[in-house]
Amino acid sequence: MTEQPQPDSPVIPEAPVRRRTQRLSAVWIIPIVAALLGAWLVWQHYFLQGPTVQITFDTAEGIEAGKTVIQCRSVAVGLVQTVRLKEDLKGVITKVRIDRSAAELLHKDTRFWVVRARVGESGISGLSTLVSGSYIELDPGTSKEQAYAFEGLEEPPITPQGVPGLHVTLVADQAGSLGPGSSVTYKGLKAGKIESRTFDPVSGQVKFGAFIQGDYGKLITDKTHFWNVSGVDLRVGADGVRLRTGTLDSLISGGISFDVPPPGVPSQSAVDGQVFPLYESFDETQKVILHPRMTFLLLFENSVRGLTVGAPVEFRGIQVGTVTGISFAYVPDNPLFKVPVLISVDPAPITHNTLDDLAAITRNMENNVRRGLRATLKTGSLLTGQLFVDLDFLKDAPPAQVEEIAGYKTIPTISSGLGRLEDKIVGLLDKIQALPLDETVTNANGALAEIRDTAAQTKKLLGSDGTQALPGELKQSLSSLRETLSGFDQNSAFYRDLSQTLQDLNEAIRSIDSLSRTIERKPNSLLFGLPTGDVQPPKAKKP
């Protein structure tokens, strides 16, 4: 260290080469890139994440916040964020974060349900969730409207939305073995499924929601019949034993079949949600099946002997209902002891539409009663004396209307034709009976005695000598009369005189006739006489 240049100088000599300019170093790119990367991550996380939706369920069974995923066709599209109880403790509210890419699936009619392992009528489903845990399935709707709050379904729907097909409602009295998942077949081919089964407490019937898939839906018209093919149909008849079963599937879980009206029958394609009756069997489709919806009370003055529960109620020969009860118990306050008869009426066979609106049926009936609809008892069979209730319009019916008696709507009644005849005969007989026959007979007897007396006296009179002499005197009188008449013979003088007199009289009449004609022609001849020559009355001189 011989050379010691300014040891106290802190200035460090710069390297002469590779000397960089004082420009901003390229190393600053790194924090800028880091900042951009960080900003991008944050932006992606907070601004590119999808919407939060709220789904309510009855129970949170199988749903865990932060774990349960939302799937659509087995693709995860979201995650449950929070699960909490509703304020009224009657359910749970789950907040779900839906991926941004799946946000467009959130339509107003999008459906959510929890997929868990289920063993039910429609089979076993969701077995995979036993291992993987439950998840919430999303079934995208078709509505154009977006929504962010949903009611979760408790049961998975049978048919996903957007599947082409037709939804129909089938109405039956008995549910039988039919239920969600039961198949609908056409000619033995599977054409759809029953989706729901509900009991309608108003009409007391079971309603099935059925889905007819794809092109089978186009076969359904308003003339289509649906019938139950559940179980085994065994019949022993004159033509032997007949066994009819559906598919194995329908044997176990029940099934429905339908037909297509023969070609040429005018029919309209069914619309979504159309209501059809569900027949018990194929044979039943050939009969008229009534679905009585409205009960009416009839009060009959006559005896209802021969009328039984189940007897038909007909309108001009077409059955529209049945008698459902005959009892005095229906009307407690009944001083005239009219017989109360309950009937159930289905206006469908007449109006050709299934009116679900009971108020409309009642209104309809009220109008008809005002126009003269009356109920009558008629004899269905002269042999057995079976009666049925006939509804018909009576032309000269006394005005009446639907009244409410003991809580029932009543249709006014009139006596039947036979009944009326009976009434008249009875009335006539009563009148006859009321006649004072005994007195009349006594009087008649008296009269007869008098007649007898008169006859005896007459006989006595005839037997008297004077009477006996009468014929001789009569004979004498007649002969003298003949003599008198012979005086007027043509050859007698009297006749000749009379003839002469008549001729004179004739001439006189003729001259009077000519006189009257002359006077008519020339009235002045009365004064001046008939003109003889050319004598003219002088003309009046002019003044």
Added chain:
Amino acid sequence: MAPKATVTAAEHGLALCHSCGTVQHVSQGQCPRCHAALHTRKPQSMERTIALAIAAAILYLPANLFPIMSSRGIGSNISNTIVGGVIYFWKMGSYPVAAIIFIASVVIPVLKLISITWLCIAVRTGKNPRTMTTLYRMTELIGRWSMVDVFVVAIMVAAVQFGSLMTVEPGAAALAFAGVVILTMLSAMSFDPRLIWDAARKKTTPTHKHP
């Protein structure tokens, strides 16, 4: 304590070759033995250190906000952030594991960023050069241990791939965290501890210019 006034190589125009270690006159520009460029101090040391530290600090946010690892298995789909993992292990009762993760993933990166900042300030102020040098040594030493977390994720992802039974996937934070660790290491490497002594020297001796 003020450093003793010593003679530095730089004052004599000498520089240590970074690659082969020979002492040469810096005016030569490049090492006559290995032809590496000769610098008296690490070039743009402060600038690089600060830039890399800032980048690390920025990446530290997503590293902690995003899940570092998500495990998808039977009936579960868990994704945890670093702090979430620490809490998870702590609740499970695995206090040592929780402590290791906490120290390696949270404490060390934060301490590193703080110490780098402190060193940068020290270069300006020139105070406590010896303490600062010790701090620098420790920073360089412990820095690599932060990679434990990244290694754990990498090993888990590679090892736990059992199809639908259990699958571990790295989260967005894993990449960010690896970036934090690498950037802090690079930042510490870019720092030239001689600058501390230069500053301390500059402080003790009044400024006067080289002629």
